[in-house]
Amino acid sequence: MRGQRAASPGARDTEQPAIECRGLTKDYGNGHGLFDLDLTVRRGETFGFIGPNGAGKTTTIRLLMDLIRADRGHASLLAMDARRDSLAIKRRVGYLPGELVQFPGVSAGYVIGLLAGLRGGVDPARIAELARRLDLDLGRRYETLSHGNKQKVALVQAFMHRPELIILDEPTLGLDPLIQREFRQLVGEAVTGGATVFLSSHVLSEVELICDRIALIRDGRLHRVGSLNELRALRVHRVEANFTGRLDPADLARLPGVSDTTVDDHHLGCAVQGSIAPLLPVLSAANVVELDSHELSLEEVFLGEFDQPPEPAQPAARR
Amino acid sequence: MSSINHPSLPSRPLVGDTLRAHRWGIPAWIAGAAVAMVAIAAGFASEVSRFAGGAQEMADSMRPGVEAMRLLRWPADRLDTLGGYLTYHNVTLFTLGLTLYAAVQGAHAVRGAEASGVPAQILATGRSRTGVLLDRAAGFALTLALISIGLGAGLAAAMAVGGEPDVGGSFMTGSAVGLCAFSGYAVGVLVSQLTSSARAGTGIAALLLTGLYLLTNVADQIGPFGVLRFASPFHYANASRALVPGHGFDVVASLGLAAAAVALLGGAAWAYRDRDYGAGLWTRPARTSRPVRRVQRPALRAVWSATLLRQRLGLLTWCAAAAAWLALMGWLEPTVADMWNDFQYTQRILGAEPGRSVADQYLAFAGQMIVPIVAAYVFTQAAGWVNDLKQGRVELLLAGPVSWPRLVGQRLLATLTGAAAITVAAIAGLTAAAVVVGAGTNPIGLTRLTAITLLFVAALAAIAALAVAWLRSGAAVTMLAAFLAASYLLVYLVPLLAWPNWVLRASVFGAYGNPYLEVPAWTGLAVLTGLALLGGSGAAAVAQRSPKVAT
Numbered sequence A: 001m002r003g004q005r006a007a008s009p010g011a012r013d014t015e016q017p018a019i020e021c022r023g024l025t026k027d028y029g030n031g032h033g034l035f036d037l038d039l040t041v042r043r044g045e046t047f048g049f050i051g052p053n054g055a056g057k058t059t060t061i062r063l064l065m066d067l068i069r070a071d072r073g074h075a076s077l078l079a080m081d082a083r084r085d086s087l088a089i090k091r092r093v094g095y096l097p098g099e100l101v102q103f104p105g106v107s108a109g110y111v112i113g114l115l116a117g118l119r120g121g122v123d124p125a126r127i128a129e130l131a132r133r134l135d136l137d138l139g140r141r142y143e144t145l146s147h148g149n150k151q152k153v154a155l156v157q158a159f160m161h162r163p164e165l166i167i168l169d170e171p172t173l174g175l176d177p178l179i180q181r182e183f184r185q186l187v188g189e190a191v192t193g194g195a196t197v198f199l200s201s202h203v204l205s206e207v208e209l210i211c212d213r214i215a216l217i218r219d220g221r222l223h224r225v226g227s228l229n230e231l232r233a234l235r236v237h238r239v240e241a242n243f244t245g246r247l248d249p250a251d252l253a254r255l256p257g258v259s260d261t262t263v264d265d266h267h268l269g270c271a272v273q274g275s276i277a278p279l280l281p282v283l284s285a286a287n288v289v290e291l292d293s294h295e296l297s298l299e300e301v302f303l304g305e306f307d308q309p310p311e312p313a314q315p316a317a318r319r
Numbered sequence B: 001m002s003s004i005n006h007p008s009l010p011s012r013p014l015v016g017d018t019l020r021a022h023r024w025g026i027p028a029w030i031a032g033a034a035v036a037m038v039a040i041a042a043g044f045a046s047e048v049s050r051f052a053g054g055a056q057e058m059a060d061s062m063r064p065g066v067e068a069m070r071l072l073r074w075p076a077d078r079l080d081t082l083g084g085y086l087t088y089h090n091v092t093l094f095t096l097g098l099t100l101y102a103a104v105q106g107a108h109a110v111r112g113a114e115a116s117g118v119p120a121q122i123l124a125t126g127r128s129r130t131g132v133l134l135d136r137a138a139g140f141a142l143t144l145a146l147i148s149i150g151l152g153a154g155l156a157a158a159m160a161v162g163g164e165p166d167v168g169g170s171f172m173t174g175s176a177v178g179l180c181a182f183s184g185y186a187v188g189v190l191v192s193q194l195t196s197s198a199r200a201g202t203g204i205a206a207l208l209l210t211g212l213y214l215l216t217n218v219a220d221q222i223g224p225f226g227v228l229r230f231a232s233p234f235h236y237a238n239a240s241r242a243l244v245p246g247h248g249f250d251v252v253a254s255l256g257l258a259a260a261a262v263a264l265l266g267g268a269a270w271a272y273r274d275r276d277y278g279a280g281l282w283t284r285p286a287r288t289s290r291p292v293r294r295v296q297r298p299a300l301r302a303v304w305s306a307t308l309l310r311q312r313l314g315l316l317t318w319c320a321a322a323a324a325w326l327a328l329m330g331w332l333e334p335t336v337a338d339m340w341n342d343f344q345y346t347q348r349i350l351g352a353e354p355g356r357s358v359a360d361q362y363l364a365f366a367g368q369m370i371v372p373i374v375a376a377y378v379f380t381q382a383a384g385w386v387n388d389l390k391q392g393r394v395e396l397l398l399a400g401p402v403s404w405p406r407l408v409g410q411r412l413l414a415t416l417t418g419a420a421a422i423t424v425a426a427i428a429g430l431t432a433a434a435v436v437v438g439a440g441t442n443p444i445g446l447t448r449l450t451a452i453t454l455l456f457v458a459a460l461a462a463i464a465a466l467a468v469a470w471l472r473s474g475a476a477v478t479m480l481a482a483f484l485a486a487s488y489l490l491v492y493l494v495p496l497l498a499w500p501n502w503v504l505r506a507s508v509f510g511a512y513g514n515p516y517l518e519v520p521a522w523t524g525l526a527v528l529t530g531l532a533l534l535g536g537s538g539a540a541a542v543a544q545r546s547p548k549v550a551t
Helices: A056-064 A086-091 A108-120 A124-132 A149-161 A177-194 A204-210 A229-232 A249-253 A279-285 A299-306 B012-019 B025-050 B053-069 B082-109 B112-116 B120-125 B129-161 B165-196 B198-217 B223-231 B233-240 B249-273 B303-310 B311-331 B333-337 B345-348 B357-367 B370-390 B393-398 B406-436 B443-471 B473-497 B506-510 B522-545
Strands: A021-029 A032-041 A046-050 A072-077 A093-096 A165-169 A195-199 A215-220 A220-228 A236-243 A256-262 A267-273 A290-297
Touching: A021 A056, A032 A056, A032 A204, A032 B370, A046 A056, A046 A204, A056 A072, A056 A165, A056 A195, A056 A220, A086 A093, A093 A149, A108 A124, A108 A149, A108 B303, A108 B393, A124 A149, A124 A177, A149 A165, A149 A177, A177 A204, A195 A204, A215 A229, A220 A229, A220 B198, A236 A279, A236 A299, A249 A256, A249 A279, A267 A279, A267 B198, A279 A290, A290 B112, B012 B129, B025 B053, B025 B082, B025 B129, B082 B129, B082 B165, B082 B198, B082 B233, B112 B120, B112 B198, B120 B129, B129 B165, B165 B198, B165 B249, B165 B333, B198 B223, B198 B233, B198 B333, B233 B249, B303 B311, B303 B406, B311 B333, B311 B357, B311 B370, B311 B406, B357 B370, B357 B406, B357 B443, B370 B393, B370 B443, B370 B473, B393 B406, B406 B443, B406 B522, B443 B473, B443 B506, B443 B522, B506 B522
Parallel strands: A046 A195, A046 A215, A093 A165, A165 A195
Antiparallel strands: A021 A032, A021 A072, A215 A220, A236 A267, A236 A290, A256 A267
């Protein structure tokens, strides 16, 4: 099916979420694995799955792809059961594994040709176009390719059949900035064409650039889910001010959203979550002569979240 | 400066790491050697006690066959003694096997490991390339020392069981085997520094050593080429025959082996110092690759055909080697055939009925030589399946619309097709040689031989698939090796110990029978068919039930 999605979704299942997990659990023991994952990814979303190394991102993705089996819970993709309908799902899904695959003794073209051959119906022009856009030489021996070029092979095979759902495990690992930009364009085009993208990463700046919604996972448990705007509301401004009058730290501590206050020799430093307005009268009364405020990046916010000790899974209302 | 970082001294952590990497190989080799030595010793003692005329008569009756088959095993001295027989029958082949194993390990120790990136991290610690090579070599020397001690113990036990206890000779024999294997390791290390890939290095080193082994056995029959034996580690290993009365441990030859190993390692260190990381010393400059217009080909639409396409050069090598091997066997027919009527032990192993022509019996025996070849082929395929899992290829394949049962089925089909090509090539080689020496072949027998060989492959491949699906690690390959070794040993033990014939059917080699001469017993066919069906479906079911892709 040239230039179109690998399989057109029926009208009925397009109303269903692209991915839905309920109580999904894979326990490897010693606290490793994934526990009670409840997650919904809507159709047409670009969804970022964020967490530190060993948080359970790859385990989640392998469960979705039926590459490993859950101890309990349920996952459905494109309104089909992840396990029972595994083959039907895979025909409509593009997948990029988190670890580089080794293919000794063959060319990059062989790898793509094999995977395209097994799928069937892949447009050769699409493969050529992806290879050109990602600057990938398909004639080269796969084993001699650099890390980044092997990742390009993985990207080509994930996008080549124009899948409805694209699941990417750390997709930009080893890619140079130009190819990263091309990758973002590919994701954008796929979403514009109606696809859903689910990608795991620990590079928050990358996720911030392309994702609509984000889930944070830590120690195998979902920590937080929200749109970028919702998460931005969590953002904290760092305020630095010089003043000539008097400023009582106790007055600052009573202000809503103000924390981490230090007053040292007519210099104030504090963090403000939410509006800065309540702080302004206090600063004015202290004859502020210099004021600097900057928003912490999403990365700094998340680092702050992950610096805190782990807590039990959040109630569903928070997701 | 601590001794760990001293460039000319082995680094204890790396030596330990090398030993750790062989922690399963060491006991496997020791156990295999002990079982084989003790079983053959017990069989020899039993045969001598029954043979009319005793040990000397038996040795005399063996002599023509031994002479004819000297390409495979040599030297043969004092076959009237257990020490002489064990040295001839077991130690020579064990030496070859361990030396080839060592060569493979040598090729992978430095060069092969570079694919994983581990050596780069080790070199980044400041350890020199020569130092790393030295560490790996020292670690493997310790590995071989342990195997040699275990082999010596196994030989000592075998000699005691056979009624000719010789502890000193046993351990000296073990030492000579270990030294030979270490020189094979050095060959593997050196060759792999030169070649474009570790796989090429492994293949060349294995071919070189096998060639030298065969050449050593017939060195006095090939005129001026016989001088090449001095380049063969087996020539020096054979000089030490401590279990053979009248011979002993040749100190000079053993020192020569050790010196040769050190020299080869020195050459390898030189090459390693000068070559690029991840590339051989002799690497062709990269060719400008033509733009690829079309990557999708009919052969890539199924896993089985894609596998054969990927392995086409290797499969051609298998076919050529199998054809050459059976052609050689066929060519030996006139030399061997004459003595067979006198040697009851061989007849019992062959399972031939009286009344068959000697030529037919010999060709049947030669045809059976396909079995170890295709068994080895299945073994390599099983190792490949484990690597598919370890190196992420299974994950990528299963991410497409391919189920585990389909993948298992396609692998079995690829193995069966490859084995069919090897079998046909081997039988063509045998037939061609038989025609050259004037021995007529039986087309029906050859057809039966082909069919039963493929049934054998199907059974063995199914067991391999089941082991891989169940264990999903290198342990599956070890298990398959143990199964094959036990099956092979049973073929020898049943006639040697005069066990009932049905016991033989429990072995896949026994179940295979002698298809060139006769239709195998129904029990044998049932065993092979049952293993193929149950193993294949079991593998698919086990894989599907728990489709774990991460090892």
